[in-house]
Amino acid sequence: MPDLSTTTRPAPSIGVALLAAVFGGWLMSLAYPDPGWWPLLLPGLGFVLWALRGRSIGGGLLVGAVSGFAYYGALIEWLTVYLGIVPWLALTLAQVFFTALGGALIALAWRWIPRAWPGTAGRLVLTPLVVGGAWMVRESVSSVFPFGGFAWGRLAHSQAEGPLAPIVAWTGFSALSFFIAALVALGVAGIVERRLPRAHRASMPVGFAVLLLVWPAFPVTIIGTTTIAAVQGNSNSGLFADYERGEILQDHYDATRPLFGRDDIDMLVWPENASDIDPLRNEYAATVMDVVSEQVNAPLLVGTITADGEQTFNSQLLWRSGVGAVDQYDKIRPVPFAEYLPAREFFYPLAPDLFDLVPRDFAFGTRDTIFDVDGVIAGIAICFDIVADDLFLQMIDEGAEVIISPTNNADFGVTDQSVQQLAIARLRAVEAGRALVNASTVGASAIIAPDGSTIVDLPRFEPGTMVADVPLSDTITPAHALGRTLEWLVIVFTLSTMLGAGVLARPRRGDNAV
Structure with a gap:
């Protein structure tokens, strides 16, 4: 199995990763109203995805949980106004459960995909696409489960005032979240790459960003x-x-x-x-x-x-x-x-x-x-x-x-x-x-x-x-005509690629590191 340490920069230590996760999650929350500084979503998400590189399953769970708490804790602070801290904490922790699982899945994607397909395309194209897909898988699950889910704070929601908003008519919310996550993951993959010249590393994220920015609005009759x-x-x-x-x-x-x-x-x-x-x-x-x-x-x-x-x-x-x-x-x-x-009979006695x-x-x-x-x-x-x-x-x-x-x-x-x-x-x-x-x-x-x-x-x-x-x-619109087709295609692509990579990749020394 190729030594990836010669092609990509080392992953951050767990301490640095946790700091990046907190900062990234908080930065992401600022992309939503108010203040609605939508460009901050990209560096914020970048810090979170970078922090998940090189993590084991346990490390991915931890980093995902910490970033999720910083993100959702700040995003839904409004829940405390009349209801107090307990409902806010309960809903935040419910979302932390999903962001932790999503963090583990993303961490595995960063590990497995470039080992299974170690070439330039595997490292700089396929891996970021699977990482973006893993983020969307987490959003898709937490948006519908349990009890109908909590679909607040999807990446797409940050773009209401941004230049990517017209894309939602073509893709729907979930696929737009995938494109955003994949774009940021492409940037992270380019930054940590060692072998290629800087211009080559930047070509994929820049090209993808330009494609998204010039994508036309769907004509409405x-x-x-x-x-x-x-x-x-x-x-x-x-x-x-x-x-x-x-x-x-x-x-x-x-x-x-x-x-x-x-x-x-x-x-x-x-x-x-x-x-x-x-x-x-x-x-x-x-x-x-x-x-x-x-x-x-x-x-x-x-x-x-x-x-x-x-x-x-x-x-x-x-x-x-x-x-x-x-x-x-x-x-x-x-x-x-x-x-x-x-399930009132179950929940009510827990906190009457x-x-x-x-x-x-x-x-x-x-x-x-x-x-x-x-x-x-x-x-x-x-x-x-x-x-x-x-x-x-x-x-x-x-x-x-x-x-x-x-x-x-x-x-x-x-x-x-x-x-x-x-x-x-x-x-x-x-x-x-x-x-x-x-x-x-x-x-x-x-x-x-x-x-x-x-x-x-x-x-x-x-x-x-x-x-x-x-x-x-x-x-x-295409978003309506397709329904959830794009969402399911991304889910199938992500999970099947992860499964294939898990079979092809072999454990190496350091895989149990946090």
């Missing part, structure tokens, strides 16, 4: 426009908010009044939980819906909590004055440990004080994801639906021409959560080739064009309205 108004009530609607019954409803009614008397609005959007009284069960709330719909001369899309027998749903209603609710979307994917407690924060379990919706609003097909995605790839595939399959994303961000105060969510929504608009209306109780609220640009937005924590002529589209 506009089939018409519709005038949409959206309301931000700036209501005190958090989980622990102290408010009078009907106060949240009143806030959104008051914020909507400047729109009364207009006759140019085709649909009016209120956020998730905009009515704290269910108009399906309360005459007063139903009367308010009627008045609002009548005064703006348009159907109202309103978020509220509904019930069907013993089941409770997080719902969005399509309401018409004098008729009532003519359609309803029930959130298909309630958030585990927030909107329901999985904590899980008293989840007193009821929302049921899983089974309705379709669209409303027909006078011939305009609007797809509905409530709050954290925004991260669920399969729901957006379903929505476009059902004919959505515009996406409505009502949300309630009040639980997270003046933190980065709402702007991180808006960044994901911006990428969804690009991926789907659809305009998107992100209407929040407190912000960040914006109407986004199919190319990801902002049509109109509102400052956070101020009541207000947005009105815009919103483009409609029936374009099927």
